[in-house]
Amino acid sequence: MIRASSHAYFCLQWVCGAAFLMLLCVSAGQRVHAAEQLVSFDTPEQEALYKSLLVEYRCLKCQNQNLAGSNADLAADLKREIHLQVLDGKTKPDIDEYLVSRYGEFVLYRPRFNTVTALLWIGPFLLLAGGIVGIVVMARRNARRRAAEESQGGVAAGALHDGSISSAELERAKKLLE
Amino acid sequence: MILKLLPLVLFLALAGFLAKGLTLDPGELPSALIDKPAPAFELPTFAPEGEPFKPEDMVGKVWLLNVWASWCGPCIQEHPIITDLAETGVVPVVGLNYKDGANESTAWLNRFGNPFEAVLADREGRVGIDWGVYGVPETFIIDKAGRVRYKHVGPLSQEDVEQTLQPIIDELLDVPS
Numbered sequence: 435m436i437r438a439s440s441h442a443y444f445c446l447q448w449v450c451g452a453a454f455l456m457l458l459c460v461s462a463g464q465r466v467h468a469a470e471q472l473v474s475f476d477t478p479e480q481e482a483l484y485k486s487l488l489v490e491y492r493c494l495k496c497q498n499q500n501l502a503g504s505n506a507d508l509a510a511d512l513k514r515e516i517h518l519q520v521l522d523g524k525t526k527p528d529i530d531e532y533l534v535s536r537y538g539e540f541v542l543y544r545p546r547f548n549t550v551t552a553l554l555w556i557g558p559f560l561l562l563a564g565g566i567v568g569i570v571v572m573a574r575r576n577a578r579r580r581a582a583e584e585s586q587g588g589v590a591a592g593a594l595h596d597g598s599i600s601s602a603e604l605e606r607a608k609k610l611l612e
Numbered sequence: 613m614i615l616k617l618l619p620l621v622l623f624l625a626l627a628g629f630l631a632k633g634l635t636l637d638p639g640e641l642p643s644a645l646i647d648k649p650a651p652a653f654e655l656p657t658f659a660p661e662g663e664p665f666k667p668e669d670m671v672g673k674v675w676l677l678n679v680w681a682s683w684c685g686p687c688i689q690e691h692p693i694i695t696d697l698a699e700t701g702v703v704p705v706v707g708l709n710y711k712d713g714a715n716e717s718t719a720w721l722n723r724f725g726n727p728f729e730a731v732l733a734d735r736e737g738r739v740g741i742d743w744g745v746y747g748v749p750e751t752f753i754i755d756k757a758g759r760v761r762y763k764h765v766g767p768l769s770q771e772d773v774e775q776t777l778q779p780i781i782d783e784l785l786d787v788p789s
């Protein structure tokens with residue numbers, strides 16, 4: 435009896451020890467992963483620029499993520515390249531151009547404004563303007579049509595929606611109710 | 613009358629766009645290099661080892677650059693088709709071995725065959741970045757003047773070669789050197 439329970443106690447200790455070791459490994463792994471991302475700069479401005487750039491560029495492999503959030507190999511390569519360029523003193527427009535000339539405007543989360551992207555930027559406003567114009571034209575046409583009907587007696591297109599009844603309609607109603 | 617048909621017309625137009633969209637791959641990026649000079653580089657060659665390769669060595673010829681790696685599954689799928697195309701002798705096919713180990717890539721070529729005029733070692737993937745490579749495999753067609761004229765993303769099928777690549781290659785071959 436005593437031997438069995440001490441055996442059980444030993445097993446419990448072993449399992450706890452193994453679990454603790456595994457947790458240690460997992461957290462150590464995360465530290466290594468964090469270490470991969472440590473990059474050094476000459477000035478705090480460079481570091482700030484680097485950090486701001488990483489969220490501006492799309493990861494082309496995992497296209498719903500930016501470079502900052504992506505674990506893809508290509509993202510790591512591009513981050514390394516951007517790091518080197520920032521150290522070299524390049525500015526955001528320089529690095530934008532570097533990436534766009536290789537991957538197209540799609541790599542920028544905020545595309546630049548040029549002949550290629552003009553429609554992308556202005557398009558929604560054009561559609562909105564078109565819609566407003568369309569509504570105004572149709573409203574005016576309806577108002578004009580209703581005004582014309584009213585002056586002709588109003589029965590042809592149905593009753594006026596202001597609750598009043600025209601004399602012609604009154605006549606018709608009387609006839610129907612006889 | 614025409615105005616009443618307008619919503620229907622607009623709907624049909626929208627349906628047309630959406631239907632076309634169903635056949636497209638939203639993740640596919642058009643190349644930013646089309647009609648631009650092929651990005652310059654110099655890379656060591658292997659399998660077999662030889663002189664370093666530069667794209668300017670190929671000026672005057674129409675050629676293909678096939679980006680591949682031993683860790684890429686679809687590359688195995690397209691390799692017989694690449695091999696057939698290279699063996700016709702119509703265009704040289706240069707292989708860009710992208711972010712791969714020397715041993716693994718050589719073993720891969722020994723196993724699946726080596727149809728490449730030259731095999732380039734882009735170990736870090738830096739040349740790949742210059743060419744706008746974002747996945748493997750990809751295939752570029754470069755014309756006699758050294759400009760990139762077409763990029764195919766993903767593995768090539770027999771259909772792709774016959775219906776898309778071959779006409780472009782034929783057209784580019786007709787241009788005087």
